[in-house]
Amino acid sequence: MIRYRLGCSSGHEFESWFRSSADYDVQAKTGDVACPLCGSTTIEKLPMAPAVVSSRRAASVKPQAEHAETNHNPSELAALRAARKTVIENSEDVGTRFAEEARKIHFGETEERSIRGNSTFEEARALFNDGIPFGVLPRLPEDLD
Numbered sequence: 001m002i003r004y005r006l007g008c009s010s011g012h013e014f015e016s017w018f019r020s021s022a023d024y025d026v027q028a029k030t031g032d033v034a035c036p037l038c039g040s041t042t043i044e045k046l047p048m049a050p051a052v053v054s055s056r057r058a059a060s061v062k063p064q065a066e067h068a069e070t071n072h073n074p075s076e077l078a079a080l081r082a083a084r085k086t087v088i089e090n091s092e093d094v095g096t097r098f099a100e101e102a103r104k105i106h107f108g109e110t111e112e113r114s115i116r117g118n119s120t121f122e123e124a125r126a127l128f129n130d131g132i133p134f135g136v137l138p139r140l141p142e143d144l145d
């Protein structure tokens with residue numbers, strides 16, 4: 001498993017896991033890799049950002065080579081899983097109504113709370129353009145199967 005930090009033609013950044021670098025190349029070529037914010041399939045690999053860790057450790061993170069590949073790192077994966085579990089346990093699943101609910105919460109039309117769900121690229125782009133904050137849960141290796 002390889003994690004890549006990717007950027008789209010509109011300047012959005014996101015991360016995704018792939019089985020291998022060859023798998024990424026094939027998916028990128030066939031337009032299967034799309035930006036979660038705008039749906040653009042004009043994607044390029046970005047240099048990996050240093051892992052988010054405590055500030056003391058971050059100071060010692062060595063800059064990585066451009067287009068570096070991060071191989072499957074069990075502790076990092078465990079941290080991502082834990083982060084995702086926290087999100088899932090502390091949010092309400094609103095399914096495909098995500099964009100609608102996020103908008104209502106942002107404009108104070110409904111109770112403020114944490115929600116999660118799915119949205120189409122068009123919905124995500126509209127939220128992004130309207131300045132409504134939301135996050136994209138990282139795609140984990142088990143999501144590939």
Ligand SMILES: [Zn+2]
Nearest residue numbers: 008012035038
């Ligand atoms: Zn984008």
